[in-house]
Amino acid sequence: RDRRDRHRSKSRDGSRGDKSVTIQAPGEPLLDNESTRGDERDDNWGETTTVVTGTSEHSISHDDLTRIAKDMEDSVPLDCSRHLGVAAGTTLALLSFLTPLAFLLLPPLLWREELEPCGTACEGLFISVAFKLLILLLGSWALFFRRPKASLPRVFVLRALLMVLVFLLVVSYWLFYGVRILDARERSYQGVVQFAVSLVDALLFVHYLAVVLLELRQLQPQFTLKVVRSTDGASRFYNVGHLSIQRVAVWILEKYYHDFPVYNPALLNLPKSVLAKKVSGFKVYSLGEENSTNNSTGQSRAVIAAAARRRDNSHNEYYYEEAEHERRVRKRRARLVVAVEEAFTHIKRLQEEEQKNPREVMDPREAAQAIFASMARAMQKYLRTTKQQPYHTMESILQHLEFCITHDMTPKAFLERYLAAGPTIQYHKERWLAKQWTLVSEEPVTNGLKDGIVFLLKRQDFSLVVSTKKVPFFKLSEEFVDPKSHKFVMRLQSETSV
Amino acid sequence: AVLGCQIGVEMSYIPGQPVTAVVQRVEIHKLRPGENLILGFSIGGGIDQDPSQNPFSEDKTDKGIYVTRVSEGGPAEIAGLQIGDKIMQVNGWDVTMVTHDQARNRLTKRSEEEVRLLVTRQSLQKAVQQSMLS
Numbered sequence: 271r272d273r274r275d276r277h278r279s280k281s282r283d284g285s286r287g288d289k290s291v292t293i294q295a296p297g298e299p300l301l302d303n304e305s306t307r308g309d310e311r312d313d314n315w316g317e318t319t320t321v322v323t324g325t326s327e328h329s330i331s332h333d334d335l336t337r338i339a340k341d342m343e344d345s346v347p348l349d350c351s352r353h354l355g356v357a358a359g360t361t362l363a364l365l366s367f368l369t370p371l372a373f374l375l376l377p378p379l380l381w382r383e384e385l386e387p388c389g390t391a392c393e394g395l396f397i398s399v400a401f402k403l404l405i406l407l408l409g410s411w412a413l414f415f416r417r418p419k420a421s422l423p424r425v426f427v428l429r430a431l432l433m434v435l436v437f438l439l440v441v442s443y444w445l446f447y448g449v450r451i452l453d454a455r456e457r458s459y460q461g462v463v464q465f466a467v468s469l470v471d472a473l474l475f476v477h478y479l480a481v482v483l484l485e486l487r488q489l490q491p492q493f494t495l496k497v498v499r500s501t502d503g504a505s506r507f508y509n510v511g512h513l514s515i516q517r518v519a520v521w522i523l524e525k526y527y528h529d530f531p532v533y534n535p536a537l538l539n540l541p542k543s544v545l546a547k548k549v550s551g552f553k554v555y556s557l558g559e560e561n562s563t564n565n566s567t568g569q570s571r572a573v574i575a576a577a578a579r580r581r582d583n584s585h586n587e588y589y590y591e592e593a594e595h596e597r598r599v600r601k602r603r604a605r606l607v608v609a610v611e612e613a614f615t616h617i618k619r620l621q622e623e624e625q626k627n628p629r630e631v632m633d634p635r636e637a638a639q640a641i642f643a644s645m646a647r648a649m650q651k652y653l654r655t656t657k658q659q660p661y662h663t664m665e666s667i668l669q670h671l672e673f674c675i676t677h678d679m680t681p682k683a684f685l686e687r688y689l690a691a692g693p694t695i696q697y698h699k700e701r702w703l704a705k706q707w708t709l710v711s712e713e714p715v716t717n718g719l720k721d722g723i724v725f726l727l728k729r730q731d732f733s734l735v736v737s738t739k740k741v742p743f744f745k746l747s748e749e750f751v752d753p754k755s756h757k758f759v760m761r762l763q764s765e766t767s768v
Numbered sequence: 769a770v771l772g773c774q775i776g777v778e779m780s781y782i783p784g785q786p787v788t789a790v791v792q793r794v795e796i797h798k799l800r801p802g803e804n805l806i807l808g809f810s811i812g813g814g815i816d817q818d819p820s821q822n823p824f825s826e827d828k829t830d831k832g833i834y835v836t837r838v839s840e841g842g843p844a845e846i847a848g849l850q851i852g853d854k855i856m857q858v859n860g861w862d863v864t865m866v867t868h869d870q871a872r873n874r875l876t877k878r879s880e881e882e883v884r885l886l887v888t889r890q891s892l893q894k895a896v897q898q899s900m901l902s
Contacts (some may be wrong), residue, residue: 764817764868765836767810768875 362433366440366473373447373466381455388459395463402470409477420520427716428483436476443469488513493719494739497522501538501732504530516715519727531691533732536657602652609648610681613641638672661697790896791856791886796847798881808842809835809849814868824852833863833871857886
């Protein structure tokens, strides 16, 4: 039996109810938010600082920055504690597997002459031991031999509990064996075999306990989680059972990658033309005021009040800008759809019976390249308008086209990938799948879920806010309807007093 | 001499043909005992109701609005409305082909203090026939 313990606790601070648990990458990530402190602000900084603009020799684009940050994340040194846990689990499993065999083999090896021969009952017990061990092996393989999905910040409590249980079980059996059988040189071999069989039974029951605790308990939904992405408000609801906070976090992350549309930072802000006029043009002059402590707050309040009173038309511009953008997107989309439909009419699958010149026969890649040129421009313009162009390189589009051609897909099926923003998992894995997430929680993360718990899953540029609600208790009552009771009459004359 | 005209082919309704009837004008002044304006009678009928249940109509397919009850001493009784009358018009609006609720709304407009109804009844038809024959 191989139980992998994926981590050991790495508490940074000793406090139990600590706030956030992180695995730090060495060195500062380049995209860290810089906190500004208003009181230390130096108003003259603009004059003396050197600013690196995009026109210098060593300019880095935003893509390069994200790539460097991700490289730094990936190069986190593998923690030895994780491997320690796996090694401990493996040794424990091997030990508990070999123990019954040892119990059976030691008496014949050590005091064969004194041993009473054991008849058919023993043989039956041998067979049952063999099969039970086989079943145990298969069960453990099914349950525990799996690639770990995540590395959790704190110890996985239930799994650790089970390992301790197995350890205690095996140790106590060895203790008894050592005292009662080895020391006393037990004669009756049948007794020894029955002892070994009872250990195997106990191990099978522990396996059953493991199945119930690790797999079954979380299946029945007890809580509803609302997951909201902090940057653009994309939200989903999920039902989960009883889990600890860290396991729920892993579960949510799995769901995040195929449910949520991909995070597109270009779509976040209102267009600049709308917001530009927001900057207030007011300056506040203080006339003969000596008191400087209240001045800053008083000034800012006056500015805010004056700006609020001024008539604000930016909502109008926002509306028209949105409408214009919609129209533009629809137009480009129409052009794209027409271009793709037309391009697809240029090729068709070669039927078996047709005889064609070998020079005219193409494989999917060449076919894709042949028709790509006619739709490339429309595609590029559409992607630019919907701000999706970082996600689709020309190579990826060609590959997708080849894929669609190979599987006889229609133009509509080909376009499905581009017309709507898909979940993150759809895009090229290395670029967009982040691996490191930070779990921020006020409760200790090994606590079980309760009603009203809120925690955060943070990335560098966005975070997922998760709030929990208990599934209500439903009172179902029964009402019997006799099928013969469905009868109807014409509506009576209604009489109204006026 | 008898003219032989067929006035009042009763009130039977032939689809597509105009309805001919002898009517009496009844003018009711609404009373305001409390908050509401009341006229003092009850109506039944309408195109969304079941005409076969109407006790007052001659033709059981007639879906017109009928007076089913007149309260004692109320404005309707004073004005001469009788039970069993069929209301043809309310203040100039036709109510021969309306739903029950529409007829009620026409009668109970809060802005109108009096309603002028055109009603018809069996006895009217008979009275006219007799006067024509004599």
